Amino acid sequence: MSKDCFPHTRLRRLRKTETLRQLMRETSVSTSDLIYPIFVEEGIDAPQPISSMPGVSRIPEKNLAAEIKAIQADGIKAVMMFGVSHKKDATGSDSWKSDGLLSRMIKRAKDAAPELMIISDTCFCEYTDHGHCGVVDGGHVHNDMTITNLAKQAVIAVQAGADMIAPSAMMDGQVAAIRQGLDDAGFIDTPIMAYSSKFASSFYGPFRAAAGCDLKGDRKAYQMDSMNSREALRESLLDEAEGADILMVKPGIAYLDVLAKLRERTLLPLAMYQVSGEYAMIKFAAAAGAIDEKRVVRETIGAMKRAGADLIITYFARDIAREGF
Numbered sequence: 589m590s591k592d593c594f595p596h597t598r599l600r601r602l603r604k605t606e607t608l609r610q611l612m613r614e615t616s617v618s619t620s621d622l623i624y625p626i627f628v629e630e631g632i633d634a635p636q637p638i639s640s641m642p643g644v645s646r647i648p649e650k651n652l653a654a655e656i657k658a659i660q661a662d663g664i665k666a667v668m669m670f671g672v673s674h675k676k677d678a679t680g681s682d683s684w685k686s687d688g689l690l691s692r693m694i695k696r697a698k699d700a701a702p703e704l705m706i707i708s709d710t711c712f713c714e715y716t717d718h719g720h721c722g723v724v725d726g727g728h729v730h731n732d733m734t735i736t737n738l739a740k741q742a743v744i745a746v747q748a749g750a751d752m753i754a755p756s757a758m759m760d761g762q763v764a765a766i767r768q769g770l771d772d773a774g775f776i777d778t779p780i781m782a783y784s785s786k787f788a789s790s791f792y793g794p795f796r797a798a799a800g801c802d803l804k805g806d807r808k809a810y811q812m813d814s815m816n817s818r819e820a821l822r823e824s825l826l827d828e829a830e831g832a833d834i835l836m837v838k839p840g841i842a843y844l845d846v847l848a849k850l851r852e853r854t855l856l857p858l859a860m861y862q863v864s865g866e867y868a869m870i871k872f873a874a875a876a877g878a879i880d881e882k883r884v885v886r887e888t889i890g891a892m893k894r895a896g897a898d899l900i901i902t903y904f905a906r907d908i909a910r911e912g913f
Contacts, residue, residue, distance in 0.1 A: 615894045617913045619663045623707065623859075624905035626659070627798050628652055628693040629672035640794035641864055642871045644903055646672055652693060653700035663909035666705035668754065668901055669693060672800045673715045679723055680715030684740040690715075691748040698749030707781065708745035710738055710755040710766065719796075719803025721757040721810065729810055735762045739769030746775045754836075756783035758810045758823075763830035781859060781899075782832035785820035785846055787812045791839045791865030798864060820846045821853060828856055834899070839863040841888050844895040851896030859899040860892045867903040886913060 602612045627646045629636065635645035647655050659667060671689040675682040682688040690708070697706050712734070713721045722734025734757060742753045753770070755762045763782050770778050788811035796802050812820060820843075824835045835854060837847045838861035847860055866888070874881035885904050892900050902908075 615890055617889055617893050617900075617908070619905070619909045620665055621893065621898065621900055622664070622905040622908060623666045623668050623705075623899060623901040624659060624664045625668040625670065625901055625903060626655070627670050627672055628689070629674075629800075630689050630692075631674045638794065638798045640797055640868055641903065642868075642875070644798065644867075646798065649689070649693060649696070652696045656697045656700040656704065659906065660701040660704050662906050664704070664905055666707060666752075667697070668707045668709055669697065669750075670709050670799050671714050672798075676715055676717040678717060679737060680712035680741075683712060683715040684737065684744045686744060686747070688744075690741065691744050694745055694748040694750050698751075705751050706749060707752040707754050708742070708750040710742050710745065710753050711757045712737065712741075713757075713803075714799045721807065722759060729759075731759050731761070731810075734759050735765040738762050739765045742766045743769050743773045743775070746770060746773070746778050750778075752779050752781055754781045754783065756786060756838075758783065758786050758807075758812070761830070763827045763832045767831040779833035780831065781834035781836060782824075782827040783838055783861075784824035784827040784832060784835040785812065785837045785843070785850070787814045787820075787839065787843065789814060789839050789842075789863070789865075791842070791863045794864035794868045814842075817846050817849060821850060824850050825853065828854055832856070834859055836861060836901075837897075840866055840892055840900075844891060847892070847897060848895045857898040858896055859901060860895075860897040862888065862892065862900060862902040862904070864903070870904075882907075882911065889913070 603609055628649055629646040630649045632648045637645045671693055673682055673689050683690045711721050713719055718724055720729050722729045755766055788808045834857045836859040837843050840860050840862040870884050873879045
């Protein structure tokens with residue numbers, strides 16, 4: 589090609605140095621965008637490492653205050669709390685008792701770090717003896733019985749100090765039921781972050797071991813088919829209509845298309861959950877020397893932000909807070 593007809597536009601001009609690349613960067617991530625999930629187990633004396641999630645442990649309830657202070661000291665702004673219960677029953681009733689694990693762990697966390705945002709995962713799979721996310725009736729999870737109980741659990745969580753409720757049971761009408769329950773109890777200002785497009789995913793395996801919520805069978809009757817994107821948009825937009833303040837897509841990297849489509853259809857803040865299986869794949873691949881962990885974390889988290897996520901729930905949050913993005 590002759591000099592006269594070479595294009596005047598040279599995109600590489602803006603990539604020449606690291607400083608220039610940073611100035612031109614379109615997408616950024618900070619600790620204010622990240623939520624750190626934690627597992628709290630009652631009745632244990634020492635942290636219990638989760639073999640399928642290297643670097644993640646169940647936190648003993650009695651050590652929770654110290655751990656929460658350490659998390660805050662790392663620069664984390666918000667945590668999502670999951671209880672590992674030893675008092676399971678058919679309905680998960682321990683989670684709506686004022687002296688149950690859910691209530692106790694939220695209160696301990698809030699007392700330890702009043703400025704830390706405490707988000708309560710609102711579901712029953714960690715508290716039921718069958719592992720399902722609600723009341724089983726006739727061999728199936730009963731939607732309307734479950735949403736009544738979800739509202740009770742949400743109120744208990746906020747009374748204990750939760751700053752935000754995150755319903756993950758994927759029941760029809762759960763956001764409306766929880767919003768009504770919170771409003772009736774006087775908690776009109778408590779936001780709801782709905783797991784609005786939650787897929788029945790193979791990426792959840794390590795989480796189930798971590799949270800102690802394995803079950804016989806599956807959750808396909810209420811979680812979404814992984815092949816459906818239009819239905820995912822319907823689910824999320826219904827949650828918005830019911831009063832959700834934030835919408836979530838879960839899992840992460842395999843569902844960026846859903847997140848991007850949802851971003852075009854709503855003005856609400858969007859969250860994405862980089863789930864346990866995604867975390868485990870990166871950790872084990874890095875341990876095998878196949879990838880550079882920090883760079884892959886940066887790319888995957890960046891992809892979620894670029895696709896439209898305002899918030900990202902990730903087990904890498906503390907690493908990012910300590911080391912930078």
